[in-house]
Amino acid sequence: MTDARFEDGGDKPLRLLAADAEDLGVVAALTQDAVFPATEMSWRPAARQFALLLNRFRWEDAETAKTRSRPVERVQSVLLFDDVGKVQSQGVDQSDRDTIMSLLSLSWEAGEDGAGRMILTFAGDGAIALDCESINVTLKDVTRPYLAPSRKTPHHPE
Structure with missing residues (x-):
């Protein structure tokens, strides 16, 4: 079996920009259940950027995969936060090269004059505040989609 190709479904890689809370909701939905090694986080203070290289579940394709009875996919993406002045973490150990992070949610806590705090919440009680x-x-796909190793859609019991 070979990996899926963009040409198979006519899909194009995502490149989304979020500039307000509504936009962020879309990015948050598309990055829910993304996984990545803890070592794939980067904080560049001089550039005021925080980035993650993650393997996101292709939620935008999940229903099509189900109706066509084909395996679900993931794609490697960059999730980039600009205009970041400070980064804090809790329960996140970047030094353990074997730690795999699972992004549960992105949320925005508005402050004064348009500023605020971005909260990234991970499975296992880890969190990062920006x-x-x-x-x-910015959310940008940087590889072609590939078959999800588990071949399953992530599930969240209610």
Whole structure:
């Protein structure tokens, strides 16, 4: 069996920009259940950027995969936060190269004058807080989709 190709479904890689809370909701939905090694986080203070290289579940394709009875997919993506002044973490150990992070949610806590705090919540009670001047987030697919190793859609019991 070979990996899926963009040409198979006519899909194009995602490149989304979030500049407000509504936009962020879309990015949050598309990155829910993304997984990545803890070592794939980067904080560049001089550039005021925080980035994750993650393997996101292709929620935008999950229903099509189900109706066509084909395996679900993941794609490697960059999730980039600009205008970041400070990064804090709790329960996140980047030094353990074997730690795999699972992103549960992105949320925005508005402050004064458009500034605020971006909260990234991970499975296992880890969290990262980014103090930002504004919502300025980019989600960009950087590889072709590939078959999800588990071949299953992530499930959240209610």
